[in-house]
Amino acid sequence: MEYKNIWTMAETRNGNLKDVSFELLSRGRALADKLEESLVSVVIGNNVNKEQLNELILRGADKVIVVEDAKLSDFIVETYSNLLVDMIGNYRPNIILSAATVNGRTLMPHVAMRLHAGLTADCTDLDIEEETRNLLQTRPAIGGNILATIKTPDHRPQMATVRPKSSKPLDIDESRTGDIEYIKFNTSLLDNRVKKLESKHEVGGDINIQAAEIVIAGGKGMKKSENFTMLKELADNLGGVVGASRDAVDRGWATYPQQVGLSGKTVTPKLYVAVGVSGAIQHLAGMKTSEVIISVNSDPDAAIFQVSDFGIVGDLFEVIPLLNSKLAKEVK
Amino acid sequence: MNIIIPIKQVPETSNVKMDPETGTMIRDGVESIINPLDLYAIEVGIQLKEEHGGKVTVITMGPPSASKALKEAIAMGCDDGILITDRKFAGADTWSTAYVLAEAIKEIGEYDLVLAGERATDGDTGQVGPNIAAYLDLTLGTYISKVEEVNKEKIVVERLLEEGYEKLELPLPSLLTVVKEISYPRLPTLRGKQRARKTELPSLTVKDMNVDESKLGLKGSPTRVVKIETPKVTRGGTIVSAKDDDQLEAAVDKLVEFLKSKEIV
Ligand SMILES: Cc1cc2nc3c(=O)[nH]c(=O)nc-3n(C[C@H](O)[C@H](O)[C@H](O)COP(=O)(O)OP(=O)(O)OC[C@H]3O[C@@H](n4cnc5c(N)ncnc54)[C@H](O)[C@@H]3O)c2cc1C
Ligand SMILES: Nc1ncnc2c1ncn2[C@@H]1O[C@H](COP(=O)(O)O)[C@@H](O)[C@H]1O
Numbered sequence: 126m127e128y129k130n131i132w133t134m135a136e137t138r139n140g141n142l143k144d145v146s147f148e149l150l151s152r153g154r155a156l157a158d159k160l161e162e163s164l165v166s167v168v169i170g171n172n173v174n175k176e177q178l179n180e181l182i183l184r185g186a187d188k189v190i191v192v193e194d195a196k197l198s199d200f201i202v203e204t205y206s207n208l209l210v211d212m213i214g215n216y217r218p219n220i221i222l223s224a225a226t227v228n229g230r231t232l233m234p235h236v237a238m239r240l241h242a243g244l245t246a247d248c249t250d251l252d253i254e255e256e257t258r259n260l261l262q263t264r265p266a267i268g269g270n271i272l273a274t275i276k277t278p279d280h281r282p283q284m285a286t287v288r289p290k291s292s293k294p295l296d297i298d299e300s301r302t303g304d305i306e307y308i309k310f311n312t313s314l315l316d317n318r319v320k321k322l323e324s325k326h327e328v329g330g331d332i333n334i335q336a337a338e339i340v341i342a343g344g345k346g347m348k349k350s351e352n353f354t355m356l357k358e359l360a361d362n363l364g365g366v367v368g369a370s371r372d373a374v375d376r377g378w379a380t381y382p383q384q385v386g387l388s389g390k391t392v393t394p395k396l397y398v399a400v401g402v403s404g405a406i407q408h409l410a411g412m413k414t415s416e417v418i419i420s421v422n423s424d425p426d427a428a429i430f431q432v433s434d435f436g437i438v439g440d441l442f443e444v445i446p447l448l449n450s451k452l453a454k455e456v457k
Numbered sequence: 458m459n460i461i462i463p464i465k466q467v468p469e470t471s472n473v474k475m476d477p478e479t480g481t482m483i484r485d486g487v488e489s490i491i492n493p494l495d496l497y498a499i500e501v502g503i504q505l506k507e508e509h510g511g512k513v514t515v516i517t518m519g520p521p522s523a524s525k526a527l528k529e530a531i532a533m534g535c536d537d538g539i540l541i542t543d544r545k546f547a548g549a550d551t552w553s554t555a556y557v558l559a560e561a562i563k564e565i566g567e568y569d570l571v572l573a574g575e576r577a578t579d580g581d582t583g584q585v586g587p588n589i590a591a592y593l594d595l596t597l598g599t600y601i602s603k604v605e606e607v608n609k610e611k612i613v614v615e616r617l618l619e620e621g622y623e624k625l626e627l628p629l630p631s632l633l634t635v636v637k638e639i640s641y642p643r644l645p646t647l648r649g650k651q652r653a654r655k656t657e658l659p660s661l662t663v664k665d666m667n668v669d670e671s672k673l674g675l676k677g678s679p680t681r682v683v684k685i686e687t688p689k690v691t692r693g694g695t696i697v698s699a700k701d702d703d704q705l706e707a708a709v710d711k712l713v714e715f716l717k718s719k720e721i722v
Contacts, residue, residue, distance in 0.1 A: 138620075202587075202597050227618050231599040234584035238555060238591035243679030246551075246582035261683070266581050267468075272686045280679035318596045319627050322613065326621035333619045339721070363721060381602075381638040382617065387578055388494060388637050396721055417719055418692065419712070425698070431691045435715045437708045439699030447709045455713065455722050 127217070128281040130163045131156050134223040134232075135181065137170035142177045144336060145224035147294035150185035152251055152287055153222055154295060156260070159253040162219060163187040167212070169205060171198035182303040185295045189303065190216075194310035200228050203316035206235040211314055213240065218282050220260050222251070225286035226335075237284050243277030244284040247391070249291050249414060260285070268387055268410035289335050290393040291414065334383060339365025339396045342385055342412070345372040346401020346422065346441055353378055355445050356400060362452040368392065370402045386411035401441050404429025421445065458511035458607070459568045460502045462535070463558050463589070464495040466519050466526040467579040491526045495574035496533075496642035498635050501604060502572050503534040503643070509607065512536040514565060518546060518557050524658050531653040532645030539565070540660040548675030551580070555588030556677070560668050561661055562593060570612070571632040575600065586634035596631040602638040 133153040135146035150166060157164040166186040168178065171193055181189050192208060209232065213221070223229035225247040237244035249272075250263035259276045260283040266273050277283045334340050341360045343353055356367050369379035371386055385392055387407035397415035402408060404420070404427055412418070413432055420429040420436045421444050430436045437444050469488045491499075502513045515530040517523045518541040527538030541561050549557065562571060571590075576583030590597035602622065603615035613626050617636055627633075645653075663670065671677055695715070699708040716722040 202599075206591065227600050227616075230583055231587055231597070234551070234582075234587035235591040235597065237584075238552065238588040241552065241679065243550070243552065244584060245680060246584055265688075267579050268581070270687065272688050273682050274684040274686075275680050275682050277679050278681060319598070319625055319631075322624040322626055324618075324621060324623040335619055363716075381636075384637075396719070417721070418694070419715075425696075430694075430696055433696070434692055434694035435712060436694060436696040437699050437712060438696060439705060439708060443705055444699055444709060447705065448712060451709060451713050452716075452722065 128219040130165055130218050131220045132165050132167050132218040134229065135166050135168040136224060136226060136228060137168065137173055140170065140172040141174050145226060145289050146181065147184050148292050149222050149224060149287060150181065151292050151295045154185040156220060156251060156253060160258060165190060169197055169208060171195055178305055183297045183299060183301050187303045189305045191305060191307050192310050193307065196315055197310060199321045201316065201319055201321065202231050202235055203319060204314060205232050207314040207316060209236050210239050213282060221282050221284045223286050225288050229286050233284055233286050241280060242282055242284050243280050245275045246286050248285045248287050251285065268406055269413045288391065288393055334366055334368045334385065334392055335390055337366040338394055339363050340368045340392055340394045341365055341398045341400065342368040342370060342402055343373050343379065343400050344370035344402030347373060347378060350378040358449050359445060362449060362456060370408050399429050400445060402429055403427050404432065458505055458509040458570065460505060460511065460513045460570045460572060461562055461565060461568045462498050462502050462513060462515045462572045464515050464517050464526055464530060465492040465577045466517060466523040467492045467577055489525065491529055492574055492577045494576060494578065497637055497640050498572040498574050499530050499533055499535060500640035500642040501635060504640065505607065514539065516541060516558065516561055518554060527658055528653040529645060531656050532649035533643055534649060538656065538658045540658050542660055543662040545663050545670065545673045548678065550678035550680045551582050551584040551588055552679050553673060553677045555585045555592060556672050557668065559589045559592040560666050564661065564666055569629045571595065573632065573634045575634050575636050586632060590632040596627045598625050598627055598631060598633045601633045601635045
């Protein structure tokens, strides 16, 4: 049986689909059209919201495969990997895309190893090579200093994780139709060795800088912890969240989950505002692919200005409060 | 508690300068260091050994010069180092790298925990840790930010997620990949450095291992790099100055206009 069709892995949390599930469909749709193959969204979880399953179809999927079971409500990589390996054996997809999230970056390498499949991490661009119909996967490497294009000529499925927020979901198209197939979870695939004891969700929601459309990041130039309230205010004015450079995190002005960069998170928001951040290469690695970058820095030679679409050379303690007061008026 | 830590030698990137004209990396004088994210794994490994006894073995797959990374880890407090080196490994992607490291770990045997870095700062995939776990059928914890409890049979850890943390209990042996939050790496000591100098580093080559040669190096790697580009670093944006009050007012107004033009406000 030949390998055919494109799969995108939906992600669920408490029965709801995360945004990345829809973002991946716009990637998958473009590939499916080029190859003239079907686009299938794969959903693993428990009690998944039915309306959202249909939304997967309205936003690009030709088919949805759902595996639901109480035992699948927690992400346990061994069980999920057993299940996915089993499904791949039965359906033989040509391409599998997953979001480059904590769970996507755990499950995909686990599965790829077992299948001797090629896997490309954290792609920012995907295309089809015309002559060979192979998947071309482009990703930043060496701290974002190079872009490498990778293909997997002789192994199937071709697997890739895709950077969250690097594409937008397609608009809902009410005229689209497709099948939703439920498959029964075969409990022999259950792996009971690892137990999830509890989960703690951060209050305030500031923590998920990767899912945010707008990130306001503070650096060492913020001088002290209390000054971050200024950034929170800016974030509230613009509808975003607060991130930080490593220096700010190391000084305890922000928490590690807020850290952007090589040893923190990679973000691709619509807008990134860097305040009192110098733009060290390790910081740039985590935010360079943002759609729009704005920076405020008193040093005209700061490297952050090189990657900025708009920069103000000035004292952040003057610029940010004035900006906040002007924005507050705009919002009204 | 015996711990194996795969570490990678990478080019030192904190001093990397980009040529603004050509957009290429200036490589002159770029030194090789231990992957900075592996230092956190080394630190937790040493701490666990100090608390529970046993030993820490660092392993690396790379050219003979990668033994420098092993020596550095020993200078920090690791006990043994093994260099996995062979021309046949050249060009390995994450699949093939993990295959060789996993076979080496099997060869070493007798371990309770494998600790890997979250990702290497050069290849930047974060795949090798989970790959090794899958190949050896070791239970896996990724993005681990804290070790809460360890005994002979199990380890309780905290895992960093996008929207918070979760607590997992894993049996031993397991493989964990760790994030920066887990530890604060110590510096090598003088005594450590002396010990490192005296420590013999055995090496493993293809003939010492039970590996299938068709799975090694470039030939054994499912993926192929077909193109490398160096993206332009500069965006050539608008930079305005706000040195005095008038300039400040104008600059902030211009920024608000810019935000409007991008439909953010
Ligand atoms: C292996 C490794 C991994 C790393 N990982 C990361 C990472 O993930 N993320 C990260 O961010 N860094 C990382 N770094 C650190 C990185 O090299 C830089 O040290 C760090 O990004 C600098 O943080 P900063 O820009 O906040 O501080 P600085 O470089 O000190 O910059 C502060 C800036 O604030 C400006 N400023 C000061 N006062 C004012 C004012 N009143 N108004 C306006 N501007 C002002 C200054 O001009 C300066 O440009 C890593 C380093 C290494 C070696
Ligand atoms: N060649 C190698 N030798 C030893 N360990 C490695 C090697 N490559 C990767 N690793 C380990 O795997 C982790 C993830 O690397 P990567 O998947 O390349 O981002 C690293 O932090 C190391 O712990």
